[in-house]
Amino acid sequence: MDRFGHYGWPFFEERHGKLAREVEQWAGENLAHAHGEDADAICRRLVQDLGCAGYLRHCVADKPDVRSIALVREVLAYHAGLADFAFVMQGLGSGPIVLAGSEALKKQYLHKAATGDAIAAFALSEPEAGSDVQAMTTTARRQGESWLLNGTKTWISNGGIADFYVVFAKIEEGISAFVVDAKEVDASERIDIVAPHPMAVLRLENAKGQLLGEPGQGFKLAMRNLDIFRTTVAAAALGFARRALAEALERARSRKIFGQALSEFQMTQAKLADMATQIEAGALLTYRSAWARDVKAHRVTREAAMAKMFATEAAQLIIDAAVQICGGLGVMRGHPVERLYREVRALRIYEGATEVQKLIIARELLRK
Ligand SMILES: Cc1cc2nc3c(=O)[nH]c(=O)nc-3n(C[C@H](O)[C@H](O)[C@H](O)COP(=O)(O)OP(=O)(O)OC[C@H]3O[C@@H](n4cnc5c(N)ncnc54)[C@H](O)[C@@H]3O)c2cc1C
Incomplete structure (x- = not known):
C-alpha cells in the first residue's frame, strides 16, 4: 500500500518505498503503547523497539540517507509523535559522532545507539x-x-x-x-x-x-548535523498533517449536520482541498531537499530551510483546520487531532524557528 501516494516519485528508489511500507506495517502493529502519560517510560521502550526492528540504523548510519530517515519519520509521525521523537533523537544525538568522531568514539557509542541500547x-x-x-x-x-x-x-x-x-x-x-x-x-x-x-x-x-x-569546529559540526536532520523535521510535520487530513476526511464523511454529510458543504470541501494541496507542496519541497542531499551530494541549506519552514507552518494550519472540521471532538483530550494540535507546535520553533529559516533563505538568495 502507498498510503501517502508519493513512493513512486522520481526522488525515490525502489528501496525507499519498500522501507516505508515495512515501517507502515510495523507502526500499525506496534505503536498502540506509544501514547500516554509516562513519556520517559514510553520513549525508553520505543527506542528499544525501534532498535530491535532495525530502524534506528537508518538514522545512526555511516552514510545517512536523508530520504530513508524522512520517510520513516513521516510514517511514524502519522501514527505517534513519540515514536517519531524517539527515532530521530537517536540520530540527532549521535549524528555529530558519525560525522566527526574518532574510531574509538564511534565504537564506544554508535553501535549501542543504533541497536537502542543507549539513548x-x-x-x-x-x-x-x-x-x-x-x-x-x-x-x-x-x-x-x-x-x-x-x-x-x-x-x-x-x-x-x-x-x-x-x-x-x-x-x-x-x-x-x-x-x-x-x-x-x-x-x-x-x-x-x-x-x-x-x-x-x-x-x-x-x-x-x-x-x-x-x-573550534563545533558550530560547523552542529550545522552539518542539522543539514541532515532539518529536512526530516519537515517530514515529521507532513506525517502529522496527513494524519490530520485523514481524521478530517473521516469525520466530514460520517458527520451529518443540517440533513447532510459535513463533506457535502462546499466550505468543508474548500478546507479539505487546501489541506491536501499544502501537504503535496510540503512533500515536494521535503523530498526535493532530501534527494538533493542524497543524490546531488551538496549542502542543502536553502532547500532544507524552505522545506522545514513551509511544511511546519502548513502542518499547523492543516491541523487547525482538522480541529475545526471535527468541532468539539477536535478539542477533546485524547482525540487524535487534539493530540496533533499540541504535537505540531514545537516544530516551528526547534532546529531553527521559522524566522531563522527565513533569514537563511534570504542570505542564500542575496549571496553573490
Ligand atoms: C520541543 C523542543 C525540543 C527541543 N530540543 C532541543 C534539543 O534536543 N537540544 C537543543 O540543544 N535544543 C533543543 N530545543 C531548543 C530549541 O532549539 C530552541 O528553543 C530554539 O533554538 C529557539 O531558541 P529559544 O527558545 O531560546 O528562543 P529565542 O532564541 O529566544 O527566540 C524566540 C523567538 O524569536 C523569534 N526569532 C528568532 N530569531 C529571530 C530573528 N532573527 N528575527 C526575528 N525574530 C526572531 C522566533 O520566533 C523565536 O521563536 C528544543 C526546543 C523545543 C521547543
Whole structure:
C-alpha cells in the first residue's frame, strides 16, 4: 500500500518505498503503547523497539540517507509523535559522532545507539543562547586527556533518560563539541511541555567530556548535523498533517449536520482541498531537499530551510483546520487531532524557528 501516494516519485528508489511500507506495517502493529502519560517510560521502550526492528540504523548510519530517515519519520509521525521523537533523537544525538568522531568514539557509542541500547541527546541550546547559538557561555577546559565542561544547557530532548550527550561548549579556538556520559551531568530539573516528551535542563559542573572533531569546529559540526536532520523535521510535520487530513476526511464523511454529510458543504470541501494541496507542496519541497542531499551530494541549506519552514507552518494550519472540521471532538483530550494540535507546535520553533529559516533563505538568495 502507498498510503501517502508519493513512493513512486522520481526522488525515490525502489528501496525507499519498500522501507516505508515495512515501517507502515510495523507502526500499525506496534505503536498502540506509544501514547500516554509516562513519556520517559514510553520513549525508553520505543527506542528499544525501534532498535530491535532495525530502524534506528537508518538514522545512526555511516552514510545517512536523508530520504530513508524522512520517510520513516513521516510514517511514524502519522501514527505517534513519540515514536517519531524517539527515532530521530537517536540520530540527532549521535549524528555529530558519525560525522566527526574518532574510531574509538564511534565504537564506544554508535553501535549501542543504533541497536537502542543507549539513548542519545544533543545539547546545544542554553537559557541565553537559543536562536543565537554564538551567545553560548558553557565552557570547556583541558585536563590531561579529557576536558571539563561547565555551564547550563536547556530544552534538551531526552534529558534525564539519555545515556550520553553531545554537548557544545566554548574553548579558546571557538565552539567545540564533546561527548559527555550521563553520569557526569545533573539532569534532575525536568521541563514539561505542551506535548510532553523527555526533556531537561542540563547542569554541567566540571563534567568530564571527550572532544569530538577538531577544536573550534563545533558550530560547523552542529550545522552539518542539522543539514541532515532539518529536512526530516519537515517530514515529521507532513506525517502529522496527513494524519490530520485523514481524521478530517473521516469525520466530514460520517458527520451529518443540517440533513447532510459535513463533506457535502462546499466550505468543508474548500478546507479539505487546501489541506491536501499544502501537504503535496510540503512533500515536494521535503523530498526535493532530501534527494538533493542524497543524490546531488551538496549542502542543502536553502532547500532544507524552505522545506522545514513551509511544511511546519502548513502542518499547523492543516491541523487547525482538522480541529475545526471535527468541532468539539477536535478539542477533546485524547482525540487524535487534539493530540496533533499540541504535537505540531514545537516544530516551528526547534532546529531553527521559522524566522531563522527565513533569514537563511534570504542570505542564500542575496549571496553573490
Ligand atoms: C520541543 C523542543 C525540543 C527541543 N530540543 C532541543 C534539543 O534536543 N537540544 C537543543 O540543544 N535544543 C533543543 N530545543 C531548543 C530549541 O532549539 C530552541 O528553543 C530554539 O533554538 C529557539 O531558541 P529559544 O527558545 O531560546 O528562543 P529565542 O532564541 O529566544 O527566540 C524566540 C523567538 O524569536 C523569534 N526569532 C528568532 N530569531 C529571530 C530573528 N532573527 N528575527 C526575528 N525574530 C526572531 C522566533 O520566533 C523565536 O521563536 C528544543 C526546543 C523545543 C521547543
